[in-house]
Amino acid sequence: MKIAIVGLGIIGGSYCKALKSHTKHTVIGINRTLATAQKALDTGAIDLIGTPESLGDADITILCMYPQACLDFLRENGRYIRKGTIVTDAAGIKRAICPQMKSLAEEFGYIFVGSHPMAGKEKNGFDVSDADLFMGASFIITPCGAPQEAVGTLAKLAREIGFGTVKITTPEEHDRMIAFTSQLPHVLACAYVLSPSCPNHNGFSAGSYRDVSRVANINAKLWSELFLENREPLIEELQELNHNLTALFDAIKANDKETLSALLEKGHRVKQALGE
C-alpha cells in the first residue's frame, strides 16, 4: 500500500520510521516545513516527499497533527483524497473531532476511521521519533460507523508496526478512559512539580519522584487543547481524585492509622487485582 503521513512530529515521524522498518509499504511524508520532510527523506524515514495533492496516490492517510489542525487540514485538502481510501488521525481526544471528521469524509467520499496510538515521549518533533515507539503499545480505534473492512485494515497495519493491543471503542468511552489513564496523570505531574520543594529534590529522590513527575515535561500548547476538548470527563476524574486525596488527607491529619491503613490497603488491592 501507499501510506501518506501528514505532520512529521514525534508521532508522524515514528509512523514513517515504523512503516519503513517493519513493513514494505511505500511512505509518503507531508509536512508544512519542508526542511523536516527533507530530513525524513534523507534519513530513509519516507520514500518520497508529498504535498496535499499527493493524497490522491495514498491508500491510507494518517493525520498526525493537533486535533483542530486535523479538521482544518481536511476542510482545505479533503478534496485531494481518493474516494474509498482510509483516513485516520492520531488525536488524543475523540468526541471533539470525530463527528466533524465523519461529516468531512461523507462530503469528500473517503472513509474516516478514528484512532489514537497510545505512545509518546516527553520530547517532541521528528528528531525524537522512533521506529519502535509503538512496540507493545495500545492502538485505540473509534470506527465511527466505518465499514468493518476498513477497521480491519487499520488494525492489521497497527499490529504490523508493533502495537501490542488493538482496542475498538466509541469516542465517548475513549475520552472517558483517556481522562483517567492519560490526562489526569499529566495534570497531576504538573501540579506536583509546582511544589517549592521540587527544585531541591536531588539527592532526596528515587523512582517515585521520577515516575510521578516525568510527564510534567509537557507540551503546554498541545495538552491545554487536549484538556479543554475533553473537559467534562477530565473534571469528573479530577473531582474523584480530590475526593480520594481528601479522605487520605483527613486520616493523616486526624492521626487515624486504622482509616489511613484501610485506604492504602484499598489502593494496594486495586493494583493486586489488576496483577500489577
Add this chain to the structure above:
Amino acid sequence: MKIAIVGLGIIGGSYCKALKSHTKHTVIGINRTLATAQKALDTGAIDLIGTPESLGDADITILCMYPQACLDFLRENGRYIRKGTIVTDAAGIKRAICPQMKSLAEEFGYIFVGSHPMAGKEKNGFDVSDADLFMGASFIITPCGAPQEAVGTLAKLAREIGFGTVKITTPEEHDRMIAFTSQLPHVLACAYVLSPSCPNHNGFSAGSYRDVSRVANINAKLWSELFLENREPLIEELQELNHNLTALFDAIKANDKETLSALLEKGHRVKQALGE
C-alpha cells in the same frame, strides 16, 4: 569488617547480597524468622546466621526494620553491641526516631549514624531483595552528632555497594524533602487508583498510567506508620498539591486556555530547569 544486618526483608536482604557481591566484608544475618535467615545463608547472601548476642562481633550494625521496631530492638538488645562500633538504620523517616536512637547510643556506648537508602520495589520480603537494588541510588545520612570518621566509614561503605550519591543532612530537612519526593507520590498513587475507572484501564493506558499508579502497590502497614510519623511535612505538601491542582482544575472548568497553558508551561519549565 564484620557487618550485621538485622531484618532480612527487601532492604536488609539487598544489603546482604550487595555486601557479598561488591565487598569482602563478612555479613552476619539476624532475623526474627529463622527460615528466612537459613534461606539467606543457603543462597550465599550471608556468611553466618546471628542472634542479638552476635552483635558484639559486628563493626557495623544495620537495622532494616520498621521505624518503631528499630527502637524496640535496640532498647532490648543495645547492650550486646560493642562500644565504639557503628549502628545505623534504614528508616524512611528521621525526626521521629533519631533523637531516641541517639539517646540509646549514648546509653550503650556505640555510635549512631542515621541513614536512609533511597531504593525499594513494589514488593516486599527477602525473595525480592537484590544485590543491585542500590545501584546509582541516593544514600541519605543524618549524622545526628556522630563523629565525622563514623559518617565517613558509612558513606564509603554505601559507595562500595553501589549507591550513586551520598547526601548528608539533618533529620528535619530529610523529613521535609522525603514528604515531597517519596511520601506524596505514594499518597497520590493510592488516591489515583481508587477511581472507579482504574479497573478498566487495560487497552486505554500507556506510560503515564503505569508510572503514576506504580507505587499504589503499597505495604499499607509500613507506609501508614511512615506517613503518620511525618505528618506535618506531609500535610504541608498535600496542601501545596491541592493548591496547585485547584488552580489547574479552575482553569479547566472555566475553559480558560491562557491560564491553563501558563500553568502547564510553569510545570514544564521546572522540569527543564532540572534537566529532566
